[in-house]
Amino acid sequence: MRTIDDEQTARWNGPAGQAWVEAQAVLDEMFRPFEDLLVEGVSTERGGRLLDVGCGTGSTTVAAAQRLGAQGSCVGIDISDPMIAAARARAEREGVPARFVLANAQDHAFEPTAFDTIISRFGVMFFGDPVAAFTNLRRAATHDAEVRFVAWRSAAENPFMTTAERAAAPFLPNLPARLPDAPGQFGFADASRVRRILAESGWTGIDIRAVDAVCTLPESELVRYFTLFGPLGLILREADEQTRAHVIETVRAAFEVYVQGAEVRYAAACWLVTARA
Structure with missing residues (x-):
């Protein structure tokens, strides 16, 4: 029987992981506000032994290592071989x-x-068993360690992130649905659930704060972005050429509200979560 963890491993070692590698420069720049938010909070006085969970292609890990300098020790962990x-x-x-x-x-x-110190930029929402995961991370932490991560708030608060699937839905009835609380982009949307997960895992001093940032990407990268990522990116490659062309045209038009000249701009609604071991 295929487990959630098996599905995540297959996904991030397949097209989804490869897509992140191909578009890493665009994605890193788009999510720069959240990388900066995490790295600026890394204390150079805590000891400098840092773990980056769901590190992806390593942008946040490298930025943290640069902040900590020669005295630091930074490790990134991810399930994706290509990343x-x-x-x-x-x-x-x-x-x-x-x-x-x-x-x-x-x-x-x-x-x-x-x-x-344990940090994560959008990497902790994909665990099949988040309580087991944060319990394991607490074992890896010193007694006064801090965990600090950014996760997405709800889909309703992040309409940019669901624009593609909403526009494409009439033409692609098999688009995967986003299930509440399931592993995925919005798996940590419910702050009370996040608090409960951390508390049950043994973390204390839990603080969950809403943060909003304006994210940008070049307009020239928009079509590549929405055809590679999210539920649409997973299924569009299976569509015939005529359907694919029609979907791309329709979805691109739906994003027009976010286009400002040569740039795409949108508001990202997230949680900044901190806790102590």
Whole structure:
């Protein structure tokens, strides 16, 4: 029987992971406000042993390593082989001694009390068993460690993120539905659920704060963006050429409200979550 974790592993080692690698420069720039928010909160006085959960292609891990300097030790973990390969190449290219682990943070055998800071930029919403995952991360944390992550608020508060699937739905009846509380982009939309997950995992001093940021991407990258990512990106590659062309035209028109000249701008509604081990 195929588990949620199996599905996530297959997804992020398949087209979804490869899409992130292909578009990493655009995505990193688009999510820069949240990377900056996380990295600016990394204390250089805590000991400098940092874990980046769901590190993807390594942008946040490398930025944290640059902030901590030579005294720091940064590790990124992700289940996606293509993204971890890209992260390792990035660190080598930028001369940063960050280390990357290909594994699932939910059950990876971390060294106990190995980290005094744990961060994540949109990487913790995909766990099949989030309580088990955050329990495992707490074991990997020192007794006074801090976890600090950014997760999306609700789909209703982030209409940009569902524009493509809403516009394409009449033409693609098999579009995957987003299920409340299921692993995925909006899996941590319910703040009370997030608080409960952390509390049951043994974390304390939980603080959940709404943060909003304006994100941008070049208009020239818009079509590539919505054809690669989200539910539409997963299914569009299976459509025939005529349907695909019609969907792209329709969806591009639906995004026009976000286009300002050569730039696409939208408001991203997220949670900034912090807690102590």
